[in-house]
Every structure is written in C-alpha cells, then in structure tokens.
Amino acid sequence: MSVDSKGSDVASRAPADDEAIPGDLRMARALWPVLVASAVGLLPFTVFSTYLVPMAKDADSSVATLGGLRGLGGLAALLVGTALAPLIDRVRKEWAAAGGLAALGVSAALGASGDFILLAVFCLLVGASTSVLNPALTAAAADRFGSGKAAGRAATLVTATQSMTAMLAAPVIALPALFWGWQGDLFAVTAVSLLLAAVFFVRGKDKPVEEQDAGQRLGYIASFKALGALPGVVPLLLIALLRTAVFMGYLSYLAAYYDDRFALDPGLFAFVWTLSGASFFVSNLLTGRITNSAEPRIGTERMLAIGLVAALVSVVGFYFTHWLPLALAMTSLHAASHAVVAACVVSLLVRRCGTQRGAALSVNAAGMSLGVFVGAGLGGLGLGLAGYPGIAAAFGALVVAALVAAGLVLRAGPVDGDPADGSSADGAPPD
Structure with missing residues (x-):
C-alpha cells in the first residue's frame, strides 16, 4: 500500500x-x-x-x-x-x-x-x-x-x-x-x-x-464457526447488538421526551442533539486512546463493563428526571457511556480476531443494524404499556443482558495478541 x-x-x-x-x-x-x-x-x-x-x-x-x-x-x-x-x-x-x-x-x-x-x-x-x-x-x-x-x-x-x-x-x-x-x-x-x-x-x-x-482459507460455514470459537467474540457481538438497541431506541424517543417533559421546541432540542453527539465523539476518541495505550491503567474488558454500568444508570435515571439540568447531564453521560462501550467492543474484536477481524467487524455491523429495529420496537412497546417507566425498564433490561455478556468477556480473559492486561502492544508489520 x-x-x-x-x-x-x-x-x-x-x-x-x-x-x-x-x-x-x-x-x-x-x-x-x-x-x-x-x-x-x-x-x-x-x-x-x-x-x-x-x-x-x-x-x-x-x-x-x-x-x-x-x-x-x-x-x-x-x-x-x-x-x-x-x-x-x-x-x-x-x-x-x-x-x-x-x-x-x-x-x-x-x-x-x-x-x-x-x-x-x-x-x-x-x-x-x-x-x-x-x-x-x-x-x-x-x-x-x-x-x-x-x-x-x-x-x-x-x-x-x-x-x-x-x-x-x-x-x-x-x-x-x-x-x-x-x-x-x-x-x-x-x-x-x-x-x-x-x-x-x-x-x-x-x-x-x-x-x-x-x-485463512476456511469454507464459508467454517468461517462462521471459527469466528464463534474465538474467546469472548460472541459475547462482544451480542453486546454491540444490545448497546445499539438501547442507544438507537433511546434516540428515537429523545425529542418526544424533551418536548413532553420540558416543552423544548425543535430549535432548542437541536442543542440537546449537539450535546449528545459531542459527548459521544469525545468519549469515543478518548476511550480508543486510553484503552489502546501501551500501559493503560485499566484493562479494556473492565472499561467495557464500567461503560455498561454507566449506561444502565443513565438510561434508567433519565426517564425519572424532572429537572432539565439533570436530564441534560444524563443525556451527556448516556452518550459518553455508549461511546466507551462501542470503542471497547471494536478494540477487542480487532485485537482478538486476528486474520478474521474483517468478518467479525462485518457481523458486528450487521448486528447493530438489527439492534436499530429491536431498540425502536422495544422502546415503543415499553412506552405504550407503561409510559416512561416502561421504556426505562425495557432499555434497562437490555443493558443488564449486555452486562451479563460482559461478564463472559471478562471470564474469557486476554488471548494471544490481545494485551488486555496492560502489557505492551505487539509490533506493527511494515506496510
């Protein structure tokens, strides 16, 4: 190249x-x-x-x-x-x-x-x-x-x-x-x-x-099997799907929530959208830098779990908030926590999958496409059945499921070529 x-x-x-x-x-x-x-x-x-x-x-x-x-x-x-x-x-x-x-x-x-x-x-x-x-x-x-x-x-x-x-x-x-x-x-x-x-x-x-x-010259079906056999990869793909479902479902009803609870018109809501986008960008950039440094203070798998805990607290707390400054803080925290999770998932897939990283990232993207539909559907169902507490319960349950999957990633531990324990990164071959 x-x-x-x-x-x-x-x-x-x-x-x-x-x-x-x-x-x-x-x-x-x-x-x-x-x-x-x-x-x-x-x-x-x-x-x-x-x-x-x-x-x-x-x-x-x-x-x-x-x-x-x-x-x-x-x-x-x-x-x-x-x-x-x-x-x-x-x-x-x-x-x-x-x-x-x-x-x-x-x-x-x-x-x-x-x-x-x-x-x-x-x-x-x-x-x-x-x-x-x-x-x-x-x-x-x-x-x-x-x-x-x-x-x-x-x-x-x-x-x-x-x-x-x-x-x-x-x-x-x-x-x-x-x-x-x-x-x-x-x-x-x-x-x-x-x-x-x-x-x-x-x-x-x-x-x-x-x-x-x-x-690797694997057959078509064998490629899927080999990908699934890599330690922690299937839980990571599941986390990506669930995270996307929560975040995209949350965003689908964000404007309606701010209009209903705080009477924000579309012009003012544009600032909320900017706050969310800026929080996601900064957090995603910094997480990629921190977790992939030569000697990080915290492993990527643990950072992933922390991000999911923050996502759970912020998405549930958000729908029970009646004070605008707190709602804005929750909006920023929720976007930032999802950015942490997204960066950790991509980093771990790249480091764990080796020559199959392209396949893993492709399945990851497909799973996130499915997550968009799942999130919008479950969010609407929760909102229709029980209002904002219902939507909080729906999204909270998805994050809890993602936390269970994160536990499986932690149990899988670091693998060859994945210096998740904080050791130095391995070498980059000449281009």
Whole structure:
C-alpha cells in the first residue's frame, strides 16, 4: 500500500512503549483516505434525513411513506453484512472498500433523480454498500498497525471520525445545499465516492502479493464457526447488538421526551442533539486512546463493563428526571457511556480476531443494524404499556443482558495478541 513517507514510517514501527504507539494525528496522516471514506459513507442517509420533506414533495409521496424507505437500508445492511462477512477477509480490504464506495456513488446518483422507485433503490444500495464499506475500512485501518493495541487504536479512530461526521454532517451539507439543493449534495457524494473508489483500487493493486494470501482459507460455514470459537467474540457481538438497541431506541424517543417533559421546541432540542453527539465523539476518541495505550491503567474488558454500568444508570435515571439540568447531564453521560462501550467492543474484536477481524467487524455491523429495529420496537412497546417507566425498564433490561455478556468477556480473559492486561502492544508489520 503506497503512502507518504511519514505514513510508511508510522506503519512500519514496532511499538514497544508509549512513544512507539503513534498518536492520533500521526495515525490520521497515515490513514487519511480511510477516514475520509468513513465520513463520506454517512452522508447519503444524512442528506435523506435532513431533506426528507422536500424529497417527499419531489417524489410525489408522503413524508411517512418516503421515510419508511429508510428501513430498507437497515434490512439490506443486515442481510448483506451477514452474508458477506466470511468473504471480507478473503479479498484485499482496499478493493472491498473500493467496491462499497462505487456502489455508494451509484446509489447517490440514483437518489438524486427524485423518483420514488429510484429512492427505494437508493436506500437499499446505501445500506448494502455501507455494510461492506465500514467493516472493510475499519479492518484496513487496523491492518496497517498489526494486531495489538496500535491496531485497536487505529480502528477506534475510524469510529471516532464517523461519530464526528454524524454530529457535523447536517450543517456541512446544509450550506452547499443553499446553492445546489439536496440533489447537488447527492451528486457531490457521487463524485467524491467514485474518486475515493479509484484511490482505494490503486492502493489495493500496490499491496504486496504475500499479504494478499495471508488469510485463512476456511469454507464459508467454517468461517462462521471459527469466528464463534474465538474467546469472548460472541459475547462482544451480542453486546454491540444490545448497546445499539438501547442507544438507537433511546434516540428515537429523545425529542418526544424533551418536548413532553420540558416543552423544548425543535430549535432548542437541536442543542440537546449537539450535546449528545459531542459527548459521544469525545468519549469515543478518548476511550480508543486510553484503552489502546501501551500501559493503560485499566484493562479494556473492565472499561467495557464500567461503560455498561454507566449506561444502565443513565438510561434508567433519565426517564425519572424532572429537572432539565439533570436530564441534560444524563443525556451527556448516556452518550459518553455508549461511546466507551462501542470503542471497547471494536478494540477487542480487532485485537482478538486476528486474520478474521474483517468478518467479525462485518457481523458486528450487521448486528447493530438489527439492534436499530429491536431498540425502536422495544422502546415503543415499553412506552405504550407503561409510559416512561416502561421504556426505562425495557432499555434497562437490555443493558443488564449486555452486562451479563460482559461478564463472559471478562471470564474469557486476554488471548494471544490481545494485551488486555496492560502489557505492551505487539509490533506493527511494515506496510
């Protein structure tokens, strides 16, 4: 993989102490195409959500009907991500990312037409393409820095970039749309996606042949079995699903809660959304840095459990709060705790799965797509049956189940190549 001289120097070092593990800025310089691509992957659905009303008008459809198409993306991500999981590690990660970016670019161009049928295809293709793109990018970032804590830190840098993009994408796309409309936004996504696809295709061609054949040659079903046999991996995947269900379900009813209990209109609620997004981004970035340092004061598995306890306290306490400052504090704490859990899960999957990290991250992404549906459904059920105490009970039960799974991760203990006990990260091979 050809990179600039600084990037090659970062990737070729063998971390042996705190200074040998590259910092975030140095990693970002080495991984800039990956980080840019991970940000671009979030833009199509951000445009869709932001301009749903004018898009529905242009498509001669109702907002409810067009908005329902968003679920097609989640379904496609679940099916495609699960089906292709064993194949992610059998191809060059750069080429997998290039394919995902190319499909993303095509989908954005179709969506820009404004036709209802093509918008449905747009939602399906975006979900399918990101189910390949995101795991490939995360695994590619980790591969650049070996199999230890440097790899985990690189992977969490990708997820931190995505969380930052989710927080800032709406205003970023809103300003250009003043000049060229929402269709122009999607055409811009097409252009950038196809350009990045070309970059990743070339980078994949430059990858040494000996690295292309390093993966295990397991059968399709055997790949799933081998992944499930790795210590602690199945509980980690379950935690990711449950965490996503809680957080996405909580976010689904967040605006309604603040409107009902504190009479916040959409303008004021935008500040609440910013608070939540900023808390998630900062916490995700810092957790990736702390847990993947050469000598962390606390193991990643224990940090995972702490994050889940904080998530339990904040989600249950939030729905019994009647004082706005406390509610805002709970909102910030809840987002931060989920960011801790998300960063720990990605770090542990990268460090524990070795040559199967691409498959693990793909299944992880598919499970989180399922979690979106589970969270919204259970949250609505709890709210309908018992009001806010009901929704607190529903989400609290999911976090308790995740804590049980975290106990299994702790019992599995560290494995080879996973310095979770605080020892130094292993070396990163030359790029």
